[in-house]
Amino acid sequence: MSNDTPRPGAVPQMLRSDLGPVDELRQAQADGTLLKGASPDGSPVRLVTRFEQAQDVLADPGRFSSRATTRFLGGDRGDDRAANAGNLLLMDPPEHSRLRRMCAGEFTVRHVRALQPRVATIVENCLDAIEAQGSDFDLIAEFTRPISSLVICELLGVPDADRDEFQDVAARRIDAGRSLQARTQAAREAAEYMGKLVARVRAAPGDDLLGRLVREHGDAITEPELVGLANLLLIAGHQTTADMIGLSVLVLLREPERAARLRDGQDAVAPTVEELLRVLSTVSVSTPRRATEATDVGGHRLEVGETVVVSFSAANRDPERFTDADTFDVDRTPRPHLAFGHGAHYCLGAALARLELATALPALLRRFPHLALVDRPLDPLPPGPFFGLASLMVRK
Template identity: 40%
Template sequence: MKRQLLGLVRRGALRLMPARSVDLSRLDKIPDSLSWPLKRDGFDPPARLAEVRAVDPVHKLGSLLGIDIWLVTGEEAGRQALTEQDVFSTDIRPYVGKRGAADGDIGGLGFTDPPDHTRLRRLITPEFTMRRLQRIQPSLDRIIAGQLDEIESRARVHDVVDLVPSFAFPIPFLMICELLGLPDKDRETFRELGHARFDVTTGGVGALGAISESREFLKEATARQRREPGPGLIGQIIREQGDEISDYDLAGLADGVFTGGMETSAGMLAMGTSVLLGHSTAWKRMGAEPDFVAPAVEELLRYLSVVQVAFPRFAKQDVVVGGQHVHAGDVVLVSLPGADRDPVFGDAPDSFDPDRPVRSHLAFGHGIHRCVGAELARMELRAAYPAIAQRFPEMHLTDDDHEFMPSSLVYGVRQVLVRPHG
């Protein structure tokens, strides 16, 4: 049977079969020919991305189970692919078999099309405007101050401190827990699940398993709050919407907010602090010049682009993207680091330049699926970077290399070792 299936794939016969017959969740490994865009070199995306972009900003990456896959590395073509909601779908459920369609392991804003996406996003968008977020600024400042105290405490005992468990992870974790009204007692479990769900080294099986575990936790949390609504976002939606929103939809929203707001912000805090420490002038300015903070944060977001690939776009009809003819049923993957290193960003786009003129980037995506928590992430970064630079002006990196996470859809680093007092 396996030999017959391989024969079908080679002949492209699966393209003629219904989408539900293609179950990507059963893949135990993503081929190197498709996963190479995720294999970064330190802070930088693979050099091959720039080579591909220079020749063809919309590149035929290959085929998987008979589905043609296109990689977009150009900024202009990327915006087009992320914007045209009438041409592309992000609903991945037909491609993940029973795990996604029947068991509810896949859902939420990222994998939902209008009108469901519009309905769900409308429930949480108001809570993530800068005006509404200002009310949690005191909580954020308290959380940051507590983690800086923890760094100080660890520095009294150990010469070297790891910023990931002491600074980068707990700040967004505790903030999201408070925002959603969730307990923070299971932080290590959710840290591991957050990493696992974006790791494609084991193919679709491992990622979907991690999604399932975190979703089950949140299903239980929403069921508890259905009986006794808490003070956070989950409780607020339940009080306002009642039975109009199902536990499945609410858990999907909470899951998207939790994992998206945790893993991405943790990666930015860890790697962004490391980048700043590698540029001593920028580190000093971050702690001393308030006007420097916002543009420097935007440059860090562009330079690092921790979300490596936007939600897959499935072509609903034939379309031309960046001069390439994409056929109905094809998958379009937009490399956000590739697009954000496009020469349109000025001289030396592969370098971190905090004085670079600010230009709209794609680190948060674009279009209707742009990250709903973008302003929360900015708020955290604009508060945390200057706070740590002010508290520890002599902090510097050790000689130990960072331990980056390989082949992860959300890029990050497992440790950042520093000497807080020089």
């Protein structure tokens, strides 16, 4: 699967060569340079590709503000506080810290483990539906998207009657193949839907994330902040997990012996999930960071106001950090990766994403022990901040 040929508006940090970074990013990494690039709206950015440099940038919100002035997704601007209320990705401490503390309890490992029976039921229901169909099916449409969408609906308390609308607006909100105008319109629609959902929750808080936030924090969390948080979970929790499950199956089916080992319990699930997260890095890039002072990154000068973006796909395959960095090796000595980011903005939903992967992958391989790829060209999504497949045809 090669995305080496740039599309209009595509930028190197959002392109892939098969599953890895494109040569331009690899060369910058080898040279230790900060590649000059552009954001989707044309704003100039400097690209960070080395692991240690990426950690330095992500760990220091004092020097590198998340209130950047470039667009990351349609409708997102880090300098528009009203439009981005509740969007933790585009906030700095102490505002970021206040909201994150409110949400953190919902995403502890212990709390997420309590969701495991429900996640397992969602996975098994999807597998039941697939089993009733013919031998060939689209894994993305029939398995990965329904699972991630239904888990987020469960988390947010989205009513059953709204779930088709929810999934549609989620897909259009982050579709990099659409124009910026179309994605901005989808962002407005998502905000409108979330506004209605939050209003219902305020009136009658349920036993879900939004309901508990309302009950426990009341007026300390505003309507726009609740809407923004719900929108963030819609984007960060739905598409990225669907992408990870789909691409993980692709990697495993390309190595049938490895898939068999996972299916039969010979490979531990947790190390397999961590290695898949590292090699795939489905969130290709960080949100932009703006230098608040003249500073250095890896010996390269940045002036006040310059924007930097971390390439996770490159940093997670940095040969200075990982031996045989391009090899999918579940037996490698564990080393922390950047698939969930780093520092204050480390992904709140990391434990939930790990749970979904650890539940869905073995269940799929055990239900269909002869699962194999259908021989046809792969169908990657248009280049964007998230890396995944539009479809993946497989045979039971």
